[in-house]
Amino acid sequence: MSAIMPTYGRxxxxFASGDGAYLFDQKGLQYIDALSGIAVTNIGHSHPxxxxxxxxxxxTLIHTSNLYGIAQxxxxxAELTQLTGMENVFFCNSGAEANETAIKVARRHGRNKGIETPQIIVLEGAFHGRTMGALSATGNAAIQESFKPLLPGFIRIARNDIDALELLAKNRDDIVAIHVEPIQGESGIWPLSPSFLTRARELCxxxxxxxxxxxxxxxNGRCGExxxxxxxxxxxxxxxxxxxLGNGLPIGACMTRDRARELLIAGDHGTTYGGNPICCAAASAVINTLSSEQLWNRADKIRDAIFEGLDAELSDPALVRDRRGIGLMIGIEPTVATTNLVKMALDRRVLVNVAGGNTIRLLPPLVMNLDxxxxxxxxxADILNALKDDKGQA
Ligand SMILES: Cc1ncc(COP(=O)(O)O)c(C=O)c1O
Structure with a gap:
């Protein structure tokens, strides 16, 4: 029996090693990684x-503490702010922690204005992580149910619901922020509509x-910028x-600008490992590799090549109901059930994933070659053709 807590369906x-877009298992068999460790190894495995x-x-130095200056x-x-126009950064260790920081920045904004119970607008279908704050902001009842009570202070509206935004703007005086994924990932690759995002910006x-x-x-380069x-x-x-950001090293970042820039002050927030020298050195290497080679320009080319291969092999175009996403966040929604698809792809030595029920999620690295x-x-396509012959309808 494994001594690991059984929180993952594995x-x-x-895998024993990796190189670019390839992983090699214990027997040395090569797999094409079209998932990048769930959007992590964007510049490829074992990037030199x-x-x-x-x-x-x-x-040289593995750890000091955030009690002292950390040059890395x-x-x-400095690199991140220069490339994004954001103005300062809090470093942490994960995505959930980056969102926890964002939630605290937003709440602090409200408290500074005298709002006692600040509310953050979040979306149905959102995924922000598994810690209690990030989980409460998440819009997925199935992963929340067993861990109630959730944190209060979130108002949930439907994805792209501009009317709901307008109504809240008109009727509530305790809202402090809108927190969204511009492209929802875990719920099946749903880019938010430009009109929703534009209106959100205007209302903010x-x-x-x-x-x-x-x-x-x-x-971090995945979507063409x-x-x-x-x-x-x-x-x-x-x-x-x-x-x-760390291409596999655990690092998260919460960046702020303008009105959000000076909200968290000494004593408000912290973490022992956040921004440690090793993870920052790795992330600097990632950011410099991405920007000096403009690697994000490969995202749309790789995407096009994937769809080229798909379209060339599909026995019936009606097997794909929808294809969504931007750059290398790709969702392919088939008309057949994907229950066994991930394992069937693994047997063909291609790593893919299914998200949001029945959407094939591809998150390939920016270094994948077009072949x-x-x-x-x-x-x-080959798998969908086979599933169709098995008559598995979604
Ligand atoms: C959009 C989004 N936010 C937050 C998280 C949580 O990140 P982590 O697992 O590093 O805590 C994820 C992870 O899948 C994510 O996709």
Missing amino acids: LPVS NVTRAVQEQAE QERLA DAKDWLLSFDEVQSG LYVFQRLGITPDILATAKG DARMVGATI
């Missing part, structure tokens, strides 16, 4: 720049609310990220 494979940065830092943290914050300006984006999954807000042209006041991208699309 697939029957374990990251490996070198970690090695050098490990040989200062450098990374008009009502002195903060616009807060969770770019834990969409960020360093952060997808830069592609959408709608700038948040708070930006939470993690995952691809492999076509192969990923073709493999999915």
Whole structure:
């Protein structure tokens, strides 16, 4: 019996090494990784720049404390703010923690204005993490139910519901922020509509609310810019990220600007490991690799190649009901049930995932070559063709 707490449903494979878009199992068999560890290894496995940065830092200094200055943290914050236009950064260890920080920034904004029970608008279908604050902001009853009572202070509306936003703006005086993923990931790859995001930005300006984006999954080059807000042209006041920032090293960041910039002050927030030298050195290597090579420009090319492979092999175009997403956050919604699809792809040595019930989720790395991208699309088509022959209807 395993001594690991059984919180994960694991697939029957374990990887021994990785290189770019490939993983190798214990027997040395090669897999194409179209998932990047759920949007983490955006610049590929074992990227030499990251490996070198970690090695050098490990040989020099692993930990001091946030009681002291941390040069690697200062450098990374300068790089991130320069590339995003955000103005300062709090470093933590994960996506959930980046969102916890965003929630505290928003609440502090309200408290500073004398609002005793500040409310944050969040969306149905949102996923913000598993800690109690982030879980309460999440819009998924199935993963919340067993852990009630949830944290109060969140008002949930439907995705893209502008009327609901307007109504809240008109009737409530205790709202402090809107916190959303610009592209919902876990619930099945749903980009928010530009009109919803535009109106959210306008209302935040008009009502002195903060616009807060969770770019834990969409960020760090994945969607065709360093952060997808830069592609959408709608700038948040708070930006939470993690995952691809460290390319596998555990680091999260909550960036703020303008009205959100000076809200958290000494004593308000902290973490022992957040912004430690090794993770910051790794993240600097990631950010510099992404930006110096403009790697995010490969996102749409890889996406196109995946769809090329898919379309070429599908026996019937009606097998795909919808395809969604931006850049390399790709959702493919088939008309057949995907119950066994992840395992069938694994058997074909391609790593994919299903999110939001029945949507095939692809999150390939920016370094995947176009032949492999076509192969990923073709493999999915091949599986959908086989499922159709088995008559599994979604
Ligand atoms: C959008 C989003 N926010 C937050 C999280 C939580 O991140 P972590 O697992 O690093 O806590 C995730 C993880 O899937 C995510 O996709």
